[in-house]
Amino acid sequence: MNPYDFARIDWERIPERRKPMWHNRLVGNADQKLYSGQLEVDLDVLTPLFIVDPRHDPADNREPALSIQNDYGEYIIPGSSLKGMLRTLVETLGNGCLTLFDGEYDRREINYRNKIASDFRHCWDNTNLCIACRTFGMLQEREGRGNVFLGKVNIGDAIAYKHVLYQSIYTGVLVEPKPRHKDFYLDVSEEHIAGRKFYFHHSPNGKPITANSLQYMGGRPSNRYIRPLAKGTQFHFRIDFTNLEEDEFGALLLAVVLEETMRHKVGYGKPLGMGSVELIPTKLTLIDYAARYTQWKMGQGKQEFEKDIWTEVNRHLAIFYAQHLQTLAIEDLRRIWRFPPDPGVNYYYPSKREWFDKPVSKGKRIADTRSVPRQM
Numbered sequence: 001m002n003p004y005d006f007a008r009i010d011w012e013r014i015p016e017r018r019k020p021m022w023h024n025r026l027v028g029n030a031d032q033k034l035y036s037g038q039l040e041v042d043l044d045v046l047t048p049l050f051i052v053d054p055r056h057d058p059a060d061n062r063e064p065a066l067s068i069q070n071d072y073g074e075y076i077i078p079g080s081s082l083k084g085m086l087r088t089l090v091e092t093l094g095n096g097c098l099t100l101f102d103g104e105y106d107r108r109e110i111n112y113r114n115k116i117a118s119d120f121r122h123c124w125d126n127t128n129l130c131i132a133c134r135t136f137g138m139l140q141e142r143e144g145r146g147n148v149f150l151g152k153v154n155i156g157d158a159i160a161y162k163h164v165l166y167q168s169i170y171t172g173v174l175v176e177p178k179p180r181h182k183d184f185y186l187d188v189s190e191e192h193i194a195g196r197k198f199y200f201h202h203s204p205n206g207k208p209i210t211a212n213s214l215q216y217m218g219g220r221p222s223n224r225y226i227r228p229l230a231k232g233t234q235f236h237f238r239i240d241f242t243n244l245e246e247d248e249f250g251a252l253l254l255a256v257v258l259e260e261t262m263r264h265k266v267g268y269g270k271p272l273g274m275g276s277v278e279l280i281p282t283k284l285t286l287i288d289y290a291a292r293y294t295q296w297k298m299g300q301g302k303q304e305f306e307k308d309i310w311t312e313v314n315r316h317l318a319i320f321y322a323q324h325l326q327t328l329a330i331e332d333l334r335r336i337w338r339f340p341p342d343p344g345v346n347y348y349y350p351s352k353r354e355w356f357d358k359p360v361s362k363g364k365r366i367a368d369t370r371s372v373p374r375q376m
Contacts, residue, residue: 002184002369003271003347006195007092007332014119015095019127020134020149021243035249036242040283041256043077043158043235046204046339047276048166050228050268051077061214064168064227075160077235077266083155085266087136089255092196092333094247095326096132097123115186115193131324135248152244153252158237166230172209172272172348173222181356184366198333199265201341202273204231209272209348228274236282250320253313256281259330263339271349276339284309348374 021034049067056066070076090096098120123133126149137151187194202208214221241252256279258264267275288301305312341347351373355361 001200001345001347001371002350002366004197004199005332005336005366006193006197007336008187008195008328009120009192010095010326010328011117011120011192013095013326014117015097015130017123017128017130018134020129021152021245033246035244035246035286036289037240037284037286039239039241039253039256039281039285041158041237041239042280042282043237044278044280045164045229045231045233045235045276046263046278047202048169048208048228048230048269048274049077049233049266049277050226050274051081051266052226052268061221061225064225066227067229070157070159075163075229075233075235077158077237079155079157079237081266082158082237083136083153085264086153086155086252086255087132088196089258090135090251091130091132092329093254093326094131094251094320094324095329096130097121098196099123099132112185112193115191117192131248131251135244135252152242152248154240156238156240158235160229160233160235162232162234164230164232166228168225168227169208170211170213170215170225171223171269171274172211173215173217174224174269174271175217175222181361183363188365195329195332198336199270200336200345200347201263201265201276201339202347203343204276204340206273208269208274224268226268228269246316246319247324250316250324253281253316254320254325257313257317258337259334261339262334262337265337271347273347278339281309281313282306284312345370350374 051068053066053068056069058065067075068078087099091099098116099122123129123138124147126138126147129138129149133149135151136153138147138149182190185194186192211223214225215223239252239256241249244252258279264277264279265275266277269275284305286303286305288303290301350356350369355369355372
């Protein structure tokens with residue numbers, strides 16, 4: 001089956017945009033509560049994980065590229081990678097704008113820009129932002145003037161406290177998206193894009209899709225020789241947040257914890273079965289800066305949740321589910337990010353010759369690719 005599918009967008013529900021709560025505020029409007037503090041998170045690797053270390057990415061393809069490490073030799077997942085993953089989830093589940101998608105893939109091929117309702121395009125006014133831009137920030141150049149809102153969430157690098165190395169492998173072929181098959185990339189009505197793209201998980205007991213050597217397209221390698229980290233590797237990272245409103249805090253928590261039957265994907269090779277991880281919150285600290293700065297008692301305004309963390313997390317999730325959740329998206333993400341995945345399905349790109357080039361495939365959807373030949 002095709003390795004990705006789309007989480008639908010509810011085009012009838014325009015993203016709620018409003019003035020963000022700025023960083024210098026100690027309290028919200030009227031009796032509004034603001035949330036500041038830290039969330040400690042463990043990350044367990046479930047299928048081989050790879051993010052290239054630019055210092056160990058040899059030009060000689062006979063040597064495998066290595067997973068990224070910090071200056072202390074510790075394997076890491078950069079905070080920027082984690083932030084991008086979580087932001088996408090807040091956009092998806094909190095009904096945010098389409099930050100990165102502008103609809104233009106290749107002007108010679110196809111342009112889906114007119115398939116995006118104007119109200120869903122990237123925020124550009126820092127006094128009127130969607131939930132994702134209020135939470136993670138917005139940078140938009142418009143008419144030569146910078147229009148910026150600094151995000152209220154900072155995510156540090158995840159540092160491995162236990163690592164297991166996978167064997168060196170030649171990955172399967174990975175190429176740029178080619179959305180010529182509009183029946184994948186548009187909804188059934190062909191009025192809008194199908195949604196936001198997510199990759200299915202592969203079985204944690206299987207192996208990623210590999211090749212026997214480097215493969216070339218147009219004289220350039222279309223796969224990589226790498227040494228990933230293996231299942232059993234464990235990381236830890238911290239999320240710092242300031243002045244989040246209730247919907248922003250709930251969306252951030254949901255982006256981290258998901259649901260019991262779902263897992264995240266991060267890093268290189270997601271279509272090949274790599275990058276499946278589980279995020280486990282271990283400690284939540286909430287800081288009331290207004291109380292801290294106005295009262296003398298040491299530790300005033302600080303709450304720590306560790307053994308009882310899920311009680312506090314679930315309280316905020318319940319509010320978010322009841323008032324803000326994008327239900328179409330969560331329905332699709334439950335299916336796409338189900339873990340473990342359906343044991344009866346193998347995920348790979350359909351063969352161009354046996355699928356996309358045949359007239360009989362016209363009008364076929366991603367669900368129709370369960371048994372088509374593998375892309376070679």
